[in-house]
Amino acid sequence: xxxxxxxxxxxxxxxxxxxxxxxxxxxxxxxxxxxxxxxxxxxxxxxxxxxxxxxxxxxxxxxxxxxxxxxxxxxxxxxxxxxxxxxxxxxxxxxxxxxxxxxxxxxxxxxxxxxxxxxxxxxxxxxxxxxxxxxxxxxxxxxxxxxxxxxxxxxxxxxxxxxxxxxxxxxxxxxxxxxxxxxxxxxxxxxxxxxxxxxxxxxxxxxxxxxxxxxxxxxxxxxxxxxxxxxxxxxxxxxxxxxxxxxxxxxxxxxxxxxxxxxxxxxxxxxxxxxx
Numbered sequence: 179x180x181x182x183x184x185x186x187x188x189x190x191x192x193x194x195x196x197x198x199x200x201x202x203x204x205x206x207x208x209x210x211x212x213x214x215x216x217x218x219x220x221x222x223x224x225x226x227x228x229x230x231x232x233x234x235x236x237x238x239x240x241x242x243x244x245x246x247x248x249x250x251x252x253x254x255x256x257x258x259x260x261x262x263x264x265x266x267x268x269x270x271x272x273x274x275x276x277x278x279x280x281x282x283x284x285x286x287x288x289x290x291x292x293x294x295x296x297x298x299x300x301x302x303x304x305x306x307x308x309x310x311x312x313x314x315x316x317x318x319x320x321x322x323x324x325x326x327x328x329x330x331x332x333x334x335x336x337x338x339x340x341x342x343x344x345x346x347x348x349x350x351x352x353x354x355x356x357x358x359x360x361x362x363x364x365x366x367x368x369x370x371x372x373x374x375x376x377x378x379x380x381x382x383x384x385x386x387x388x389x390x391x392x393x394x395x396x397x398x399x400x401x402x403x404x405x406x407x408x409x410x411x412x413x414x415x416x417x418x419x420x421x422x423x424x425x426x427x428x429x430x431x432x433x434x435x436x437x438x439x440x441x442x443x444x445x446x447x448x449x450x451x452x453x454x
């Protein structure tokens with residue numbers, strides 16, 4: 179049975195966006211609309227949650243949040259993965275020079291359980307209109323507290339407001355410049371903005387934080403050319419941020435997670451006060 183909060187959200191989304199759900203099509207003009215098609219798969223040994231949320235977003239502006247152009251929340255009806263979907267959208271919303279992508283998530287009782295960690299471009303720039311998306315579980319493990327962290331502190335530092343220095347990226351130590359590691363990251367909870375450095379260019383953008391679910395939005399950066407291996411690290415650092423679905427902190431160590439996989443580790447550069 180689909181929970182009451184999901185039903186309410188279905189009604190709200192359908193009234194605002196004219197989306198389809200439960201196999202029915204909402205159309206104001208009576209004419210068929212172009213659509214994104216594909217499948218959704220999630221990798222976990224558990225009963226399939228009752229509904230899946232699929233969105234089409236305009237991600238053209240690096241310095242602004244993605245704009246949702248269409249959304250569909252549909253029931254799984256006991257089907258096994260991969261689950262097929264159809265996501266209609268309005269052709270008048272599409273501009274050839276813009277970039278679009280689809281993403282999916284599963285939320286149960288307002289808790290995000292699964293989400294896409296890869297970008298799935300569609301429509302423009304030679305991108306397809308059919309995608310097969312894989313959802314990863316969102317790690318909601320609470321941070322360690324009340325015990326010894328890896329630096330011997332009695333409790334873990336806060337995610338927000340702490341200056342985090344990169345110590346590992348996709349399993350490898352960070353590149354250095356002039357013998358120093360200058361890749362870092364800071365999250366500002368007052369404005370929901372992040373800032374930092376890939377080790378080459380400065381970067382900033384927005385983020386979404388819900389419990390221990392964390393998503394970085396596409397951001398802006400300076401355009402300075404850097405020697406190798408800093409340029410390669412910058413590409414990997416940017417890709418890593420876009421894949422993040424959650425985090426955990428132990429003492430002075432921050433791990434960014436894509437599903438259950440640790441994609442980056444940071445060490446607190448200096449103590450900071452928590453932000454509300």
